[in-house]
Amino acid sequence: MAEEKKVDYALVNRLVLKMLEPPTFGWYVLLGICLLSVGIGAFCWSRQILYGIGASGKSHPAMWGFYITTFVFWVGIAHSGTLISAVLYLYRAKFRMPIYRLAEAMTVFAVLTAGLFPVIHLGRPWFFYWLMPYPNQMALWPNFRSPLLWDVFAVSTYLTISATFFIVGLIPDIAVARDAAKTKFRKILYSICSLGWRGSYTQWKHYTSAYLLFAAFATPLVVSVHSVVSWDFAVSIVPGWHATIFPPYFVAGAIFSGVAMVITLIIPLRKVYGLEALVTEKHFDAMSKLILVTSGVVGYSYLTEFYSAWWSNNPFERYQFWFRPFGHYAWAFWIMFTCNVILPLLLWIKPLRTHIGFLFVLSIFINIGMWFERFNIILQSLSRDFLPAQWGGYNISWTDYGILFGSFGWFGMWMVIFIKFFPSVAITEIKEILPAPKRHGGGEDH
């Protein structure tokens, strides 16, 4: 940690709290853009409720499409946050410290976004609560054999746990912000949000213990949530969905896309707020390697699917995997393949792993590629299944685009507000990895 030698507690505070200074014009513009796109999404959704789900492009037999694609995409994005914050916490990987808060925020907001989509996707969204097991006058309960119900449980648990983890991690940092707050509004806001945290040592003791337990609970969630999401597909019998490789494949893909999203978010943030001292090239190198690994896993999974389709001698599977690269939606397949498998190979070149501009562009491509991965799985499989007479396609409508766009706005809106109002780099934990200030024999590494 040569370049961090000069960093002390005060500098950390100063750097991070600088981000909380009153918003600039640019921030308002960014927020305005986000709100506008949320508005567009909301308009599209209202219209869809008014006319019926037919306003979107779904059709017979492709009854799922953009919304489930986007749902899986956002759940996937969410994953790397938990991976970075919880799994790497358990492994005591120090390179997580400067980026984990942002990754966690991304997790929570991505799950928040993802959670909307199953409801948006419903034919009768006003009855979404029928999926919850609550005692009702109809004397009916949901069907626990349905993967969709597993989804309800998995995603709601994930949202609860990751939000708790996130908020608990934030408490001491908000207390820092509270103590440095200059305006009355912020003072009150942070006082409430910090829940009266003082940093007394008993608090710290229980806090570290609880935090470790949270991390331990969040870790299996990283594996389970996307596995459950993948079971939406893998448990069904649709050719192209019915594959045992799905859970690991989805989890790897989720981490892949999530890390890319972290890069997409942290690069501008680092630039704007001058966090170069905290988020160093070393961190980017580590993340690049993570991308390289997960890209490899994802690419391998793609090939495995083809292989097992061929080896199974199942005509439906075989046709499906011929259809993907050469059929009607081949463009989607090749976008996916290029973005997820071919472009990340460039990271084998060492200088590119720390080249900020390149990483930024690559991360966006990976995000696009991962969205298309889900699009491929969902749409291509549904449009060519068992009975050729029932084959069909998808008519992408502007409602689909509007809601997809709106989801980015929704996610962005939360991120933008969060960045301005809450410390988006973990103050306490960075302090933790700094050597504790000592009069005698300092420099002991924690």
Place this chain on the structure above:
Amino acid sequence: MFRNFFYYIVILVSLGASCLFAQTPEHYKETEKLPLSEIDAYPDYPVAGKRAGVWNNGQAAFWDLDIIDYFRLFGAPERARGYKPEQPIKFSHVVHVQKNRVDCTYCHWNVSKSSYAAIPSVETCMGCHSQVKAADKPEWAAEIEKLTEYFNKGEQIPWVKVHVMPAYVRFNHKRHVKAGVACHECHGQVGEMPVVERVSSMKMGWCIDCHRARGASIDCYTCHY
């Protein structure tokens, strides 16, 4: 610390209570009843006030909060217990059923023949009322006059439906009557009602409760198709 939680709870409770007091519906107030003692036309049932003889006191499943009944904000009054619309003719079941002991199936004759328990036709009414004019009771006579007018014009009487069911429910009167379900188990003591009122929630849990108790089918396709 506990003091904080206490504040939250107080706020929530007061919000809820304000809804409760603001929304007690007018139609839900108790109506005056004729004494039951004079009636012997009914089979034995526990005399328990207003909903005597009504299955499960007209209530849906035990956890039903009866939100619709109490908060008209949340549902159509047509689906709530206590729904008591004004009818075009002030027909009184008290007079017909309780005083004059007319059997239910005398007018609703097809209740055991079809899934509908049809409202009697104007002709059926006039079968008696061409003779019965109630000349000694002017307010009754006025209603009979209205009926005669409908008959003379050849028009149907636009009765307001009290037991409104959603369109996706297929209730079969014939099957229930043949299975020995008494009218009052669902409709209450109509003979005591000067204006017919809905005394059962007629919600799914309420149906299911009875179906389970009697061992009737609880297959969804029995009622929904």
Place this chain on the structure above:
Amino acid sequence: MSDLVKIGQSRRNFLKVLGVSTVAAGCADPQKEIISPHFKESSNQIPGNAVWYNSTCGECRSHCGITVRTREGRAVKIEGNPDHPTNKGGLCGLGQSALQALYDPDRIREPLLRTDGTDSMGNPKVIWKPVSWKEALNKVASAMVEPGKKRYFFTGETSGSLDSLLNDFVKSLNMKRVTYDPMEAVELAESSELVYGTYGIPRFRFDKADLIVSFGADFLETWISPTEFARDWATRRKESKPPMHFQIEPRLSLTGAKADKWISVKPGTESLFAAAVLKRLTHKADSELAPKLEKLTNKIDFNKVAKECDISVSHIYTVASKLLETKESIVVAGGAPGRSEYGKSLQVIVAFINLVLGNVGRSVIPSSVRRPATSLLEVSKSIEEINKGGVGVVMFHGTNPNFALPSAYGIKLALEKVKPGLVVSFSSIMDETTALADVILPVHHSLEDWGDSDIPSGGRSLTQPTMNPIFSTKSFGDLLIILANGVDKKEVAGGKETFKDYIQARWNVSASDWRKFVEAGGEFKNTDQSLTITTDAKAFNIKLPEKHGDELTVLPFFSVKSFDGRAANRAWLQEIPDPLSLVVWDSWAEIHPLTAKKLSLKTGQIAKIGNRFGELNIPVVVTEQVKDGVIAVPIGQGHEEYGRFAKVVKGGNVYNLLSPAKNGSRYLPLTNAAVSVDLSPRRDKFVQSQITEDQMGRKIAKTKFLNPDGSKWVNKAAKPYHPHPEAAQLYEQRKHPLYQWGMTVDLAACTGCSACVVACYAENNIPVVGKDVAYQGREMSWISIHKYVEGTGEELTVSLQPMMCQHCQNAPCEPVCPVYATYHNEDGINAMVYNRCVGTRYCSNNCTYKVRRFNWFEFDIPETYQWQLNPDVTRRTVGVMEKCTFCVQRINEAKDKAKDEGRKVKDGEVKPACVQSCPTQALTFGNLLDKDSAVSKSSGEKRAYKVLDTYINTQPSVSYLENHKYKV
């Protein structure tokens, strides 16, 4: 198009939008409801119970028996009358869709008078002024008796009492009656007179033949009496050694698709083919006939004929030798492809073939019951006369010459010259001819009216009103009587005041018998006619075609979707894909790939097909199912009037391409109109219900090939097929206490006529979505006919497979529903509870057969169509899944009845709408637990298989019986 089928956006939906924010508003559906009880108690109408009336279908000339289900005084469903000798229970799609003619939102609701007005732009425009019946009838009556003027009555084919009343009416009023029905096989009746000595359409008995040879006659779809023929044909087709069937026609019809061999000849050369076959058979004729036939066919040179027909000469020999080999056969000709200029010659030759083979009296029975009066000659003469002026009145009923005749006949111009005379149309729908009338007198639909007709097999069929008229219309018979009485011609109706009295008087039976006949739907008896054959010498004097040109010709054909155009106003029929071209809501042109390549046209492109008479702008369907150089176009689309559902199909009327008939022909020759084809500037959506016809070796619709001796033909070149081994069951299988409903579908008997689809639409309140929504692949049909094609050219095999919910015992759709909206009930039905559905659509994704349909929108049904809705079936709201329920409302009704009587439901007591309607009885339904039920027996047959069951172990309740087909 959205003007046609509106997508609902009701206040309720708006509440739902609010519901998202205020959560609980979703349950607030009922509003204050008014009950209006019947004014009068009726002895047979109990609210909530259906009343069935037997009657006769008035949609085409075959007059099938129907039984109409009414609820609360409204006809809601039409089914075939099982006791009627013609159709014996089945009913075609056209007959069932009569309800949509009855409840057509564009029906004329009161008498209308033409007045000239202007539209908002100041252009002249016809304004139809509603008038009282009295005023309208006075106007017509005064025009009728204007002295010294010519009077015409154009009618369609009529039968029974109406025919006699109409004839008396025109006679006593000194009118000229002109009959024109474009579908009536008048050339067949004429040839029957020439060869057999009996004028009239013979009876055909397809159940009496071991060999069927058809020259263009689509007897399973539209020809003569398709429901009757399909049923007869199917009884034999289901046998393990079915009759062999040759279909000789330029465009593969549904009948051709079911044939063992489709011989695709050039249009108009069928008569040559037939003559060549006759030449091979002459030696079988008796000594008197043989030399004459030899003389008739002596000019035939087999190779030349084969070249002219553009076929291999071996086909002629095969057909002839099979005819010689087989003892009992039937040879028929007709349909649109058979109606060339030489159609009459073809019929005569075919009649001779039947005579020579001894089929006459056995499978072909000359009959004079159905005597076509159609005469195009009379029509054109009358038009000429009208053009000369001095016309008092021209009346129309049951015919639409302004649509069904080429514009070259000029009927429109002629009618404009009638003034100051009157053009009167007795019609309940604004068709092209009615639009030219001065006075429109709306008449009852046949479901509201009395009537009768003669049955070819003997007896009389009776039509009775099944409901009160919904609009201010009058019975056509009554109107004739009123008009005749009004002008003091009381003798027309024999002093009767109403048409019903007239019929009753004409039937001349006792009151109790009359009541019996009304209840039964007619008087059915078998009358054997004595047969004497006298052949007219003129029959040997027929003309045969000379050399044909090589130019592109258009081949109009009758289709099950539109018939001759009379069915174009039925939303159901427009929505249902044509079983062969798979086209929805459109007209189309079938073009062979080679021709299409020459013209550089692709499927879906809109072609401009034109000649000096007119032009069509219709989409192209490139298919091998039509002869090279022929452009096959369905008749009956491209209406300019005839209601919203007909008008929406643009592209033009194919009749307009045809040239007028020559040589005093009584019918319009349909083939050989030369055309030029180009790409059209018109742009429109083109919808086909399938994107591929290839089943990719998946063994979905199976066909077993037979050797001519009936044994199984084995393709030694084919790759061996490895079915998966018997799957292990993870879970204990469900036991069903009383019933396990199941169905079998005999693919050998299924003709793809789509009657089942119409029945399902009618029974289950399935919304019609319109072209725009269908374009997005969102049709709602619960049962659909899937088409698969294997092989090319001569080896072409078309499989038609009705596909509905298979009610799998291991249904993949069920466990994935998070709210139990779909589950398995104890009767073995895969139940779908609409009101529980939240619309995740996972079930549809997981459905192997993709037979689930989703309510993408709240479809707005026109108000009048709503009167047809079945009150026993819930109308599904937006956002819920729906699918075939095995007509659970019927099962519940039967169970209800059985419970009243304290017994189990009997076999055959429940028939879902599709099973009931099937003209060929290809579908069987019943309890699989009952080992003696029909369905248990047929599902245990050797041919039975379940679709994809060996792959995915869904264990469907629906079994299919393999199609079988001779390898010839």
Place this chain on the structure above:
Amino acid sequence: MKGDKSKAVVGVFTYMDDLINAIKKVKDKSLDYRVYSPVPNHELEDVVYPQKSPVRFVTATGAVMGLCAGFALAILTSMDWPLRTSAKAINSIPAFVVVGYEWTILWGGLATLGALFFFCKIPSMFSAIGYDPRFSHDKFGLVVGCSGDTTGEVKELMISSGADEVEVRDGL
């Protein structure tokens, strides 16, 4: 803990080793004290709170309850209205594992949160004695509760350990 705590002596430390020295001395005197720190630190932990936190027991209890509740929910509701889907058993245990698993985590997590709040005494709306905003920044704080007459002694102790500044405030 014990004795008179009317006064509180607040010491502000920059260096952790100074702080630890001070704590040790305070502990020797058996005085009631509280430590404020911007970060958790092991050395500090060993001095101030060497025993293990009880949060984990609450967590374990919550998780086990969640597991049982998840399975109970799935099984009991399936039995309540047994609807067959496909040929699957009414109690399809493999499918219910997911529910049990998720609720284990959910209940465990929520129990941990509850325990955290309980043991850390948050949310708290009351100001803490001797708290200084710098303690969340870069300084360590040691607050010792004592009677008015021992304040001088404690003050002396802190200064000697290296406190930047020492202040006497009113205690409880």
